[in-house]
Amino acid sequence: MERKDVLEGLKEILKLIKPSLDLSTVNDDTQLISDLGLDSLTILLLSLAIENKFKFKFEGTLKFNTVGEVIDHIIKNAA
Numbered sequence: 001m002e003r004k005d006v007l008e009g010l011k012e013i014l015k016l017i018k019p020s021l022d023l024s025t026v027n028d029d030t031q032l033i034s035d036l037g038l039d040s041l042t043i044l045l046l047s048l049a050i051e052n053k054f055k056f057k058f059e060g061t062l063k064f065n066t067v068g069e070v071i072d073h074i075i076k077n078a079a
Helices: 003-017 040-054 067-077
Strands: none
Touching: 003 040, 003 067, 040 067
């Protein structure tokens, strides 16, 4: 799975969850909370959508700060 493809898939999910976001500048260093303004509910929705799109389940309690950390986890765990 290519990193750029995962990023594009993640942007599609973010656009559905929070349509007001400007995703043109989203990259590996983008902060989920401070840059994208995600809160606990939108992070939960994000995780459920990621599981559905990339066909895996998150295990345990995970804490991601950046888009890059999410992408790394998806690449490591997706089918």
